[in-house]
Amino acid sequence: MTKISPTPVVLTIAGSDSGGGAGIQADLKTFAALGVHGTSAITTVTAQDTTGVSAVHEIPPETVRLQIDAVVRDMGVMFAKTGMLSSSPIISEVSKAIAEYGLKAVVDPVMVAKSGAPLLRKEAVASLKEQLIPLAHVLTPNVEEASALTKMEISSIEDVLRAGDLLLDMGARHVVIKGGHLPGEPVDTLFSRGSPPVFYMGERIPSKTTHGTGCTFSAAIASYLALGNSVADAVGMAKRFVRNAILYGLEVGKGVGPVNPISNLEVDAEKFRVVASVTDALCLLESSEYAPLLSPECQINLAMSLPLRYALGVESVCGIPGRISNAGGRLKPASSPAFGGSRHVASAILSAMRYDPEMRSAMNIRYSEEMLGVLKELGYSHSSYDRTKEPPEVKASEGASVPWGIQEAIKAHGGIPDVIYHTGDWGKEPMMLIFGRDAVEVATKAIRIARRLSQPLSAGTPSG
The missing domain is CATH 3.40.225.10 (Class II aldolase/adducin N-terminal domain)
Incomplete structure (x- = not known):
């Protein structure tokens, strides 16, 4: 009798977006669209919509840890992604759990919301660099996040190449710097230890529905990895997935509308x-x-x-x-x-x-x-x-x-x-x-x- 492969289980450790465009809401939609079972450990509850973030309530770090424990012990999670980890205590607790369970984590170093609202305390940047990034299987900063983490200005592909090497030196096994904020056609660059950089060419899509792109991208990478793909393939497939999510984004609200992760379905x-x-x-x-x-x-x-x-x-x-x-x-x-x-x-x-x-x-x-x-x-x-x-x-x-x-x-x-x-x-x-x-x-x-x-x-x- 043919044995049916179990459905991969992926965990998102991130904040809740009440507007449904980013955070765990975007992650869970992405997981479902790609055929993996999504689970969650909520780190923060935000009051936000398409125009901005009006309030942030942090979940106690011990409660974040209990959520992770409950899911991993019961469902045998191997792949996870992190999003909004707003404080040093939360970063510390999440880092301990990733290390103890040996999770392959896709780390999205969320610092600022699409509207410009800060989502990471300034004093927590050091914790992110010292505790979480060394555990990252894949790190997915945009240009601004890569600049903040490396303390260097990034305005060209040459700067991206230098920043990628610096981020690998911080301990991440793979780094994808998203180039959408640089002038010209967007190019994402994958850095891997012992391998030359891989470039993923893209196109600019005129759209007002881009809220949640980073969350969707990292969630898609985690999903494709859980489905057995290599990092290089997972990044390429995730980029195409996000392109469609933007192309068929949802024009709701008065500000930046959300991407649509279930558009492929x-x-x-x-x-x-x-x-x-x-x-x-x-x-x-x-x-x-x-x-x-x-x-x-x-x-x-x-x-x-x-x-x-x-x-x-x-x-x-x-x-x-x-x-x-x-x-x-x-x-x-x-x-x-x-x-x-x-x-x-x-x-x-x-x-x-x-x-x-x-x-x-x-x-x-x-x-x-x-x-x-x-x-x-x-x-x-x-x-x-x-x-x-x-x-x-x-x-x-x-x-x-x-x-x-x-x-x-x-x-x-x-x-x-x-x-x-x-x-x-x-x-x-x-x-x-x-x-x-x-x-x-x-x-x-x-x-x-x-x-x-x-x-x-x-x-x-x-x-x-």
């Missing part, structure tokens, strides 16, 4: 739902004897986007690579649904979602005047745009035609209709786009249109 879940909808829609289309009547010369594509908050471009839209063709009187997809599997239909969907985020799916079909009569009989609203009136600057810009056309049709209609069409231009086939909330709704509309198209139009029904 949310995006994966939404991707599953989108693929399921597109797959079900394909089954409907393939089983319809009438659907091939809709196929244009350029073939059909059916696509559906992730929800607007996760839709960053055409790669966030699931379509059919190679499109859907009429093969022997039935529609057949060239391949399975895939994100990035459509460009033109995906672009139309993303343009429409700017007006109505719920309209996340579309499918292109052939245009005909007879089709307009069918739409009217079925009660489907429609709007159009004239490609011959496309501005020169739009024509000259790659990929700008579809968004321009969709915008024109929506403005003319006063909202998103069931169908948007154009009658073509030089070298451009006339086309219709069916819109809906999901792919199944779009496919259902398409089959209704195709079935009615197969029958003679009612007497007196105009074809245009």
Whole structure:
């Protein structure tokens, strides 16, 4: 019988953030998102929100120690991370516990909150350097923290390299200096005893949701280590994890919003739902004897986007690579649904979602005047745009035609209709786009249109 590996248990020893953006709240969300069981020893209770910290209450050091003892003795914890340890007595108690239990600790030397509020007493810096850093398996200071610990100014990558060596000399086994506060593109640097530095390149993300980045980063490293990864791999994966947490951060509060550590789970879940909808829609289309009547010369594509908050471009839209063709009187997809599997239909969907985020799916079909009569009989609203009136600057810009056309049709209609069409231009086939909330709704509309198209139009029904 196959033996199931136990779920790794990781301990966070940190402060509580009442705003839920940093501290143990961010740590526990990160642990859950990465598949480890999170436990906690609370060192301080803060009253804070997105605008700042208004109060700090320290938990008695002996109570902090009792929390650690309870968890480690019962659950066999091997990996831990530390965050806000505001006083020398708390640092001393935590350091003793790490040493006695042999915990591999990721030490985030939290000194100042995102709002600028101090989270570490000045007299406790010496305790941090003398007692805790020598026990650190991985130390994760930002530039300001590294500067405070080394007492040197850090304004360049050369300064980072010198500071990293000094921090290793303090006893940490590995050091990651986060370079987000330096000018230029952010570069995180990993220092390890006996090895050359490793550089992790990044990108600046324009965002007001960065509260909790440091906590999330260190918690992710601890999680990836507990899952069996090397330090170098854990740091790289944690950096990518934090990037997504910032990218899909939560715009709550009046100040700096929190990162979203569970965004990876949310995006994966939404991707599953989108693929399921597109797959079900394909089954409907393939089983319809009438659907091939809709196929244009350029073939059909059916696509559906992730929800607007996760839709960053055409790669966030699931379509059919190679499109859907009429093969022997039935529609057949060239391949399975895939994100990035459509460009033109995906672009139309993303343009429409700017007006109505719920309209996340579309499918292109052939245009005909007879089709307009069918739409009217079925009660489907429609709007159009004239490609011959496309501005020169739009024509000259790659990929700008579809968004321009969709915008024109929506403005003319006063909202998103069931169908948007154009009658073509030089070298451009006339086309219709069916819109809906999901792919199944779009496919259902398409089959209704195709079935009615197969029958003679009612007497007196105009074809245009």
